Amino acid sequence: MKxxxxxxxxxxxxxxxxxxxxxxxxxxRDFAGGEVTKRFIALKNKGAVVVKNQAEVLKFVATFS
Incomplete structure (x- = not known):
């Protein structure tokens, strides 16, 4: 969970x-009894950018250049 x-x-x-x-x-993929799921949802609620695939990753990264 690091x-x-x-x-x-x-x-x-x-x-x-x-x-x-x-x-x-x-x-x-949560093998920590639901702890990772809770923390993941919290990250999304706090503004983490969620992408679904490699194309979306590249599109996001391109906004920084």
Whole structure:
């Protein structure tokens, strides 16, 4: 869950943009008893940018150039 810790700090404390790839349901990859799902939803609610595929990732990254 270190990646979740880093994303929360970047978004909340550092004011950075956070990009999350939601290619499949987070519940299918949550092996922490629902903790990751809760934190993932919180990231989205706090403004993390959600993308569904590689094309959307590239489109988002292109906005910075």
């Amino acid at each position: 990646n979740m810790d880093a994303a929360e700090v970047a978004l909340g404390e550092m004011g950075k943009s956070v990009l999350v790839l939601e290619a499949d349901r987070i519940e299918e």
